[in-house]
Amino acid sequence: MLSNFSPEEIESNRKDLFSRTIWEDPTSQLAHRVKGNDLSRYFLLTDSEKKGIEETIRLNVSVTPYYLSLSDPFDPHCPIRRMIVPDSRESVFSAEESPDPLEEERLSPVRGLTHMYPGKVLLFSNHSCSVYCRHCMRGRKVSSPNERMAKEDLELAFDYIRSHQEIEDVVISGGDPLNLADSRIDWILGELSSIPHVKICRLGTRNPVTLPFRVTEELCKIIESHNNDSLSIFCNTQFNHPKECTQEAKAAVLRLLKAGVSVGNQSVLLKGINDDPEIMLSLHKKLLEMRVRAYYLYDPELIPGSRGFRTPLNKGLEIVEYMRGKIAGMGIPSFVNDLPGGGGKITLSPNWYLGYYPKTRQHAFRSALTGKVHYSFEPVDSEEESKYPILEESIWEKLNENNTSRL
Numbered sequence: 001m002l003s004n005f006s007p008e009e010i011e012s013n014r015k016d017l018f019s020r021t022i023w024e025d026p027t028s029q030l031a032h033r034v035k036g037n038d039l040s041r042y043f044l045l046t047d048s049e050k051k052g053i054e055e056t057i058r059l060n061v062s063v064t065p066y067y068l069s070l071s072d073p074f075d076p077h078c079p080i081r082r083m084i085v086p087d088s089r090e091s092v093f094s095a096e097e098s099p100d101p102l103e104e105e106r107l108s109p110v111r112g113l114t115h116m117y118p119g120k121v122l123l124f125s126n127h128s129c130s131v132y133c134r135h136c137m138r139g140r141k142v143s144s145p146n147e148r149m150a151k152e153d154l155e156l157a158f159d160y161i162r163s164h165q166e167i168e169d170v171v172i173s174g175g176d177p178l179n180l181a182d183s184r185i186d187w188i189l190g191e192l193s194s195i196p197h198v199k200i201c202r203l204g205t206r207n208p209v210t211l212p213f214r215v216t217e218e219l220c221k222i223i224e225s226h227n228n229d230s231l232s233i234f235c236n237t238q239f240n241h242p243k244e245c246t247q248e249a250k251a252a253v254l255r256l257l258k259a260g261v262s263v264g265n266q267s268v269l270l271k272g273i274n275d276d277p278e279i280m281l282s283l284h285k286k287l288l289e290m291r292v293r294a295y296y297l298y299d300p301e302l303i304p305g306s307r308g309f310r311t312p313l314n315k316g317l318e319i320v321e322y323m324r325g326k327i328a329g330m331g332i333p334s335f336v337n338d339l340p341g342g343g344g345k346i347t348l349s350p351n352w353y354l355g356y357y358p359k360t361r362q363h364a365f366r367s368a369l370t371g372k373v374h375y376s377f378e379p380v381d382s383e384e385e386s387k388y389p390i391l392e393e394s395i396w397e398k399l400n401e402n403n404t405s406r407l
């Protein structure tokens, strides 16, 4: 049952929570996480949010005091709040949605391991996270104690990896692997290091965003001890909004970098949160200042109750088009669609290439910078001309005529 609190009480509840938490202690942050109905103590909830909390069909609610402190208690449009608090749209299951749109379970030969690409596997190391993001595409598993990965389950997963020589790259995700104890992380990385054909390990974690204090010096030392000639460890995190780019987050990233772990960002495109070219540009500028390189911008998955988050496909294209030329290329994410049904990821780009005109052996391109058509020549000895989309003469002439104005 949700209680009602006045704005003054909410402010006072927040102050009290923050003062009870030992701020830079990850254990204290986790112990003071706000869960379920207790959200009403820290947010002036709308009717839609109340319904969302009571009827959510997705993962549990949980937020660290640190991440809560980035949110607005009174503005339901606050982007951080939208990622913490469910609303009524989250309780509606549409026919086209699926709890497992990528069919990760069908492609799972042993518990907790998905083998979709020949040389790569995804290892689901644990079910828990510091904050349960409302848009999480693994809501079918994450936050559920039934999905606990016991040591024996992980051992079976390692046996599978060991017996498949083609696996060079292991993505550890969950849940959030950095929510495991240091000793378990040490053991997992040690197991991977001992498999000669595994060369790359990618840690998928949102802790730099939601609980940066979890990225402790001790943890970084453990990671560094396994980051060696036989295994290269990378970290991919998920900043979705400039408000998340705090000094604490930057310090966590720098600790990882010092351990030799390069940090990339995989944003999720979220309606009303970051589906705006200026917000995305600002986010990625801040990320570069934090030395985080852009990696992916995900088109959100068709998971149950996702109608509050999903954007038209064109939105992602517009955003990456807008960013081109305004930030270094390493700050522009690849817009990615993870194809439903286990089709794997594809990248989608704005249509910069207009086609090929064989008579002059010229390619025509649309420039992000000038907005005009620019041309380049195919080599004279090329044997690839038949592979290009041909520009008809009439279109070629039109392009030339229009080239004084922006397209």
Ligand code: SF4
Residues within 6 Å of the ligand: 128, 129, 130, 131, 132, 133, 135, 136, 137, 138, 142, 174, 175, 176, 205, 206
């Ligand atoms: S941290 Fe990652 S796995 Fe955990 S709820 Fe958020 S998106 Fe899902």
